[in-house]
Amino acid sequence: MTVSTTKKAMIIGLDCATPQFIFGPKAFDLPNMRRLAERGCWGKLESSHPPITVPAWASMTASKDxxxxxxxxxxxxxxxxYDxxxxxxxxxxxxxxxxxxxxRAGKKVAxxxxxxxxxxxxxxxxxxxxxxxxxxxxxxxxxxxxxxEFEEAIGEYIIDVKDFRTDDKDGLLERVYALMENRFAAARFLLETRPWDFFMMVEMGLDRLHHGFWRFCDPEHPLFEPGNPYEHVFRDYYQAVDRHIGALLEYADEDTLLMVVSDHGARAMHGGVRVNQWLLNEGLLSVTDDLSEEKRFEDCAVxxxxxxxxxxxxxxxxxxxxVEGREPEGIIPQSEYEPFCEEMVARIESMTDPEGRPLGNKAYRPKDLYRTVRGVAPDLIVYFGDLGWRSVGAVGGTDSIYTFENDTGPDDANHDYHGIFIMADAGTNGGGLERTGLHLMDVAPTVLDRMGVPIPADMQGRVIGAKE
Amino acid sequence: MQNGITVTLSGPGLAETMRALLTRLIELGARAERMDSEITARLGEGAGFACRLLARNGVIVVADAAAVTPEGDRLDVEIDPNDTPDFAAEKILDQLAEEGLIDLELNDYDPQEEEQVRKRLADLGYIE
Structure with missing residues (x-):
């Protein structure tokens, strides 16, 4: 439904921005995002399956699952x-x-x-x-x-945080801030110097911050220690991001559709499930290696x-x-594929945590998640502990399927199913309403609708109206 | 053999767009030839027929509409004055892909870049 047509649109993407820090009772004081939400509408934005940066941003911007x-x-x-x-x-x-x-509709994009x-x-x-x-x-x-010209204006473009897996948290924090400052400087440069109709940026620092510092900031994380020196880094970082957003909004006029969105949220990670070790234990996987010490699965002879x-x-x-006839040395007969799949879903979903409580795993078949299944999809997409636990591929060292040390270094957070959505519609007072049932595939058709550009019929999302 | 076609260009920025389109076609592994006034002057009256011959043999001929009237299959493109040459070329590639004349597969990472990115993704925890 078309509410009004805007001339321009600005999307500020915050990778991994998490609803509970922006909307809920734990929300930080973020005046610019709050004002935007009060002027328009806001809500949780359901992510893609899987809720990961790739494919989430592409799913959002193409409106395809x-x-x-x-x-x-x-x-x-x-x-x-196999390789x-x-x-x-x-x-x-x-x-x-x-x-x-x-x-292709003649709009200038940045x-x-x-x-x-x-x-x-x-x-x-x-x-x-x-x-x-x-x-x-x-x-x-x-x-x-x-x-x-770009590098002369902003200096070296920081593509991402280097040396992410580190116990040097001061250094990591410094680099995450540097990434943010650099990204927003680049944004201001583009907005100032280029005649844009559509601007979209993604700031990656929040994702890196969550993974690197969750245990220090979330009292519900098993390793949280009150009074630690990083206890408020989330608050401080979100507030710095908010100030940058405020500066970008200066480049928007009343004919600009404004959105602040994220591709997924984050939550505390309680541990890792050593999925290949579990498959070994269950007799579903066989390797010829000496597994007295832990090994990367990729290095094993299967x-x-x-x-x-x-x-x-x-x-x-x-x-x-x-699968026989599909993989080079497949052994599951095609006729047994469906029953095997059902059996695997049941076995995975009945796994328990180290105390014997249900882990709450979810195992999905691609055909049950997607309208179409293209390419070579996994046979199952599995979220351990409903995303509270990570999947760890390494095998050996121990028979245990649980680990509380990430095999690639410190990481405190996993992704969560919902990101954020804030939209202020040009010239329309959305009343600051909370919206429900939003999906990230709704973003693209909403922008096209507001900018008066035809929405491709095969987009899967729907147009988000300002009020309904 | 896959058929070719003659793309006849007209409008502002023709030479730059022609260059950009030929570059991209070659990057994409297509067989492409330029048919501008310099070439048509050498071919004379046979230039239009040459377009047909080339296209019939799987070549995408990029022609200056003012320099030749091609025979055979053709795609006439009026360049949008608001488009940069690269973007004008990209839009033509879209049309050629829709006609099944090219595949928009791009060159991917080289092995060193692939490893560089794989390591970064592993470091970030996305993959193992």
């Missing part, structure tokens, strides 16, 4: 071989995203730091890619020649003739089945 995009995480199987994987950078997204559609925009594709305007660019030696801007399932770790698990 991960199945339709054929992207199930950062690393995806390129075929049914054929690809990194889902911008090339992996074939669907037109908001800036592609608006560019895009900054949105994941999966490297390698860069031409737009009608300017694009500075996000953290899937290898480094700043790469051609990470469009136009290519814009890079020189006996495929005795393996029915294996998994990749991360904030969620992707479980793959070794």
């Amino acid at each position: 991960a199945g339709e995009l054929g992207i199930y995480g950062f690393r995806n199987r390129k075929d049914y071989s 054929g994987m690809f990194t889902a950078n911008g090339n992996a997204i074939r669907e037109k995203r908001l800036w592609d559609i608006l560019s 895009i900054l730091g949105v994941p999966q925009t490297y390698p860069v594709r031409p737009v009608n305007g300017w694009l500075i890619s996000g953290f899937l660019a290898p480094d700043t030696n790469a051609d990470y801007t469009y136009p290519k020649a814009f890079k020189k 006996d495929w003739s005795r393996t029915r399932a294996w998994s990749s770790g991360g904030y969620y698990a992707r479980v793959f089945f070794n």
Whole structure:
């Protein structure tokens, strides 16, 4: 439903911005976001499946679910071989995203730091890619020649936080702040110097902050210690982000649709489930290695003739089945695929925590999550502890399936199902209403609707009205 | 063999758009040829027929509409004065892809870049 047509739109994306810190009783004092919400509308924004940066931002900007995009995480199987994987950078997204559609409608776009925009594709305007660019030696801007002017204006573009896995929290905090300052300086430069109709940026620092500092800030985290020196870093960082948002709003006029959004939320991580070790214990996976010491699963020699399932770790698990006629040495007959899948869902969902309580795992089949399943999807997408536990791929060292040490270094948070949505509609008083039932795929059609650009019929989201 | 076509360009920024389009077509692995006034002067009256021959053999011919009237399949493009040459070329690539004449697969990371990004993603906890 069209409420009003705006001339311009500005989306400020905050990767991993978490509803409880912005809207709820634990909300920090964030005057700029609060004013925006009071002027318009706000609510939780349901993320993609899986709720991970890739595919979430692409799902938001193309209004397609991960199945339709054929992207199930950062690393995806390129075929049914055991080792054929690809990194889902911008090339992996074939669907037109908001800036592609608006560019083709003659709108000038300025895009900054949105994941999966490297390698860069031409737009009608300017694009500075996000953290899937290898480094700043790469051609990470469009136009290519814009890079020189851009770097002269803001200095070195910080693609991401370096040395993230560290116990040097002071150093990490400094680098996360540097990322934020750099990203917002770049935003101001674009807004000041480029004639834009559509501006979109993504600030990655909140995600890095949550993963690096959750245990210090959340009293519900098992390792929280009251009075620790980092207890208020979330509050301080969110407030700094809010001040930057206030500065960006100065570049918007009354004909500008404003949105502050995030791709997913975050929550305390209680531990990790060693998913491949569990598969070993259950007799579903076989390796020929000496497992007296812990090993990365990728470094193991798998006996495929005795393996029915294996998994990749991360904030969620992707479980793959070794299917006859599909995988090179598959052993599960096609006719047994469905019953095996059902059995696996039941076994995974009945797992317990170290105290024998139900973990609350969720195991999903792609066909139950997505409208279409493209590419080579995992056979199961698993959220351990309903995302309270991470998936750890390593095997050996112990038979235990639980770990409280991340095998890649300190990490205190996992992702959560809901991000944030704040929208102030140009010229319309939304009454500061809380909206429910919002999905990140609603963002793109809403922007197109307000800007008077036809919405492609295959977009899956719906237009968010200002009031209803 | 996949068919080609002749793309005839007209409008502002023609030379720059032609260059950008040819560059991108070659990056994408397509066989492409330029048909501007310099080439048509050498081909004379046969330039239009040459377009047909090339296209029939799977070549995408990028032609200056003022310099040649191509025979055979053609896509006429009036360049939008608001578009940069690169973006004008991107829009033409969209049309060619829709016609099934090219695949928009881009060059990916080289192995060193792939490893660099994989390590970063592992460091960030997204993958293991």
